[in-house]
Amino acid sequence: MTEPLLQVSGLSRSFGGVYAVDDVDLTVERGSILGVIGPNGAGKSTLFNLVSGQLPAERGEIRLGGRRIDRLPPHRRARLGIAIVFQGARVFHGMSVLENAMVGAHATTGAGFAAAALRLPRHRREERLIAERAREAVRRVGLEAWADRPAELLPLGQQRALQVARALCGEPTLLLLDEPASGLRAGERDRLADLVEQLRADGLTIMLVEHDVALVGRLADRVTVLDLGKVIAEGTPDEIRTDPRVVTAYLGTEAAA
Template sequence: MMGVSISVAGASRAFGGVYAVREVGLDVPPGELRAVIGPNGAGKSTLFALIGGQLALDAGTVRLDGARIDRLPAHRRARLGVSVVFQGARIFPRMTALENVMVGAHTATRSGFLTAALRLPAHARSERLIASRARASLDRVGLAQWADRPAESLPLGQQRALQLARALCGRPRLLLLDEPASGLRTGEREHLAALLAELRSEGLTMLLVEHDVGFVMRLADRVTVLDLGRVIAEGSPAEVRADPAVIAAYLGDHQGSAA
C-alpha cells in the first residue's frame, strides 16, 4: 500500500456557537501511524469527520499529498483513498459479511450503472474481482469463516472487524480509525494491534483515535493530544507521556490503561 501525507491547518468547526475543533493543525507524513488522543469531548471524532468529509470546515484547510480536499464531498475523498472507520458497528444487517465488505470496493470498480443493469461482461468481471478482494480482506481481519453468514449474526467484536475489512477492501491510502479496539476482548485487541503494525510496515498512512493508552503508546509513531478542541501537545509516545499539560488534562493516573 502506498500511503499519503495528510496536512490539516487551522481547522475549526463549531456547533451552536461552541467549538468542537478550533484552529487544529496536523501534519502526518506518508506511512506514519499517528494517534490522536484526549478526554471525552476533546474533538477527536469531529476532526476525523472533517478530514473524511462527513462534516464541513468552518475555517481551515485539509490537504492530501499537498492538494486541497476540504471542498470535496466525502465520496470524492473516498475515491482519493481516504477511508474512515467510525466508532460503533455500522453494517448492512440484511447482507452477508462478504457483501458488506464488497461495498467498500465500489469506488474502485469501473463498472457503471449501465453495465450493471445490462449485466454486461465488464460488470461480471468487476464483481468477481471485488468478491475476491473482499474475501482476502475478511481473511486478513480473521473473519474468513464468517464470509457467507448474515452480518447481523456476527458478535460485536466481529462486526467492528467487518468494518475494517470493508475499509481495506477499498484499498485506502489514508485510513482513519475511530476507537477500533473499543469493546474488543484481549485476543481481538492483540490481533488488531498486529494487523495495524503490519499495515504500517506496508506503508499505509493511519490516524488512530483510541482511549486505551497502552494500546496507543505501543503502536503510534507520534501522538497528537487534543483538549477542548485544541492541540495541547504533540510528540513521540514517550514525550507525550511526560508532558505535564497532557498528564493534567488526560493521562493522570490512567497511563497504560483504558481511559
C-alpha cells in the first residue's frame, strides 16, 4: 500500500482550556477526497488551520508524504504543497480575475521583496512564471473568458471557483476547502462539485469541510465526523449515513424530521 499523503495523529488544540480539536487521528490517501463534517463548533475550521499552519498545535503530529510538518510556518507548508481556501474568503476588489489568481502564486515563489523592488531579472522571470501559472489555474476552473474582468463582477459561484484558482496557483498536492459551497444556489453548487471532481480526476488530494451532507456524500471517498473536537466516526459516505453515533450527534434532528 502506498503511504497516505496526509497523516494526522493525536492532534490537539485548545482555546481557554476548552479543546477545539482533541486528540484527532486521520489519514488522507493520495488522489482521494476526505470529507470532514460535524455540527457548528465541532472543530473543523480549527483542524484546517492546524494542518495549514495558521495555528500551532499543542500536541500531536502532522505528516505530509511522511515528512513531519507540524512545526513549520504556513509559507513552508504551502511550498511543500498545502493550499487552503478559507471559509468565507473574498475576492480582492479592484483587481482582475487573473490578478486575483496571481496572489496565490506569490505565496510559493521566492525571489522576495528586494528582487521585486529592484526589478532584477530573476524577479521579471518570476513574474512571467506567476502570470503563466495564474492563467493556467483560471483556465482549469473555467474562468478564462473572465480573466481580464474585475473579479467583483463575478457571481458568487464563480468567485468561489476563483478562490480555488488562487489556491491552485501554488501547485498544491493537498487542497483544503472550508465550506466552499456555503451560500451558493443549487446550480452553482453542482458546478462547484463538478470542479472538485475534475480536480480529483487530475490527481489532486482534497480535504473538504462542508455543512451540505449531500454534497459530501457525492464527492467524498471517505468521511471523518467531528463532534466537540473529537473524531466520532470515520468511513465511506454510506457507512457514515447509517452510523448511529452520527445520526445522534449530527443528523439527529434532520433524521427525526
